[in-house]
Amino acid sequence: MRHTWMRYFTPSPVHHRLGLVCLGVGLQHGSLPTVGPRTLDHHVAVVISTGNGWFRSADGRRVAVTAPALLWLTPGTPHHYGPDRHHGWDESFVAFTGPATATYTELGYIEPDRPVVPLRDPADARAVVARIARAARRGNPLREVETGAAVHELLVALRRARAGTAAETDPVLQALARDACLPLTVADHAARHGMTPAALRTAVRAAAGRTPKEYLLGIRLGRAKELLAATELPVAAVARRVGYDDPAYFSRLFTRRVGLAPVRFREQESRALPGATPQPPPAFRPDPAF
Secondary structure (H helix, E strand, C coil): CEEEEEEECCCCHHHHCCCCEEEEEEEEEECCCCEEEECCCCEEEEEEEEEEEEEECCCCCEEEEECCEEEEECCCCCEEEEECCCCCEEEEEEEEECCHHHHHHHCCCCCCCCCEEEECCCHHHHHHHHHHHHHCCCCCCCHHHHHHHHHHHHHHHHHHHECCCCHHHCHHHHHHHHHCCCCCCHHHHHHHCCCCHHHHHHHHHHHHCCCHHHHHHHHHHHHHHHHHHHCCCCHHHHHHHCCCCCHHHHHHHHHHHHCCCHHHHHHHHCCCCCCCCCCCCCCCCCCCCC
């Protein structure tokens, strides 16, 4: 016995310029038919919540699929898969496309070379799919924008749900965030962890989708913006606070990455009261809902 519900959409060219559009959503469970062999021209994320089955990739290898798991179907890549024929499985899928898929792939959120991904808990991803399904109701004038926005949320939820990864508790990322504003090079950070720079790059790329340099720079520039907006510290002092002994280099870097010179950023964003003294940032305790 099987149960299937699906909706498909044809977003306009204007919607495609938003970066991601949803092409379809489906909820299925039971003894579902085998899919493929076939090749698509768009992406599909298939979330397997319960059950088991198999997946055959482009090279002909057959891989066992055990829930919870994610199947990545990527454009131009042949695939063939199906649930156990006796027991079936519970799946939800979202089909999507758009220019932003290239960036999500570069950041490691979409993994063309890893079509079967074990998940820790698919609950958050399933909740996003359910929101897409609700938005897909016929007559919803916001459908294309609402479902497209939810695809971004889905990619984040799937990234968080990967088995063996939890960026919020990753000890290397926590230590880098703690020490980001110290005047240390990437090699210095690696040595503090007993790692080579190459090993640190691999660890940070896997956990955060970025190089250590980009990860540290993001934290430093964020802190610099806070100091410029909330205090009257001279730019040179801000530079030192975020790990740069050369204020001229800091100003050039800030201008190149932010698009505004530090002084100009302060003019636009200043929240400082006259005579205000800098305060340490509050301890960050993320809301469990995020």
